[in-house]
Amino acid sequence: MDVEQFIARWSEATISERANGQSFIIELCAVLGVAAPGQQAVGDRDYCFERTVKFPLGEGRITNKSIDCFKHGSFVMELKLSPQQATGEDMDLRQLAALLNGRDERRRRTAWRP
Numbered sequence: 001m002d003v004e005q006f007i008a009r010w011s012e013a014t015i016s017e018r019a020n021g022q023s024f025i026i027e028l029c030a031v032l033g034v035a036a037p038g039q040q041a042v043g044d045r046d047y048c049f050e051r052t053v054k055f056p057l058g059e060g061r062i063t064n065k066s067i068d069c070f071k072h073g074s075f076v077m078e079l080k081l082s083p084q085q086a087t088g089e090d091m092d093l094r095q096l097a098a099l100l101n102g103r104d105e106r107r108r109r110t111a112w113r114p
Helices: 003-011 017-032 093-100
Strands: 047-058 061-071 075-077
Touching (some): 003 017, 017 047, 017 061
Antiparallel strands (some): 047 061, 061 075
């Protein structure tokens, strides 16, 4: 699948992120030519789907949340199906490929590990 086919395929998605989120990320990684979570090392907590994190609620209380896709030291990806346009800076697919490979230093953030 090339970039245009990927965009056309997923532009029409109407089903929830919970139902298609991992399929979207796996296909995106294939289009970008990078490994998807679990392809290099099964059970890798540093690059995975549904990474559990502790989320502080205040007053010493915490709850567990999950991140759709997590790569330690590189990115956190949360997928949302919304009719609204995203705000903020958009990335093109080359920038996203660099980020997935950990090569885009200006976008790297230190991920908090529970």
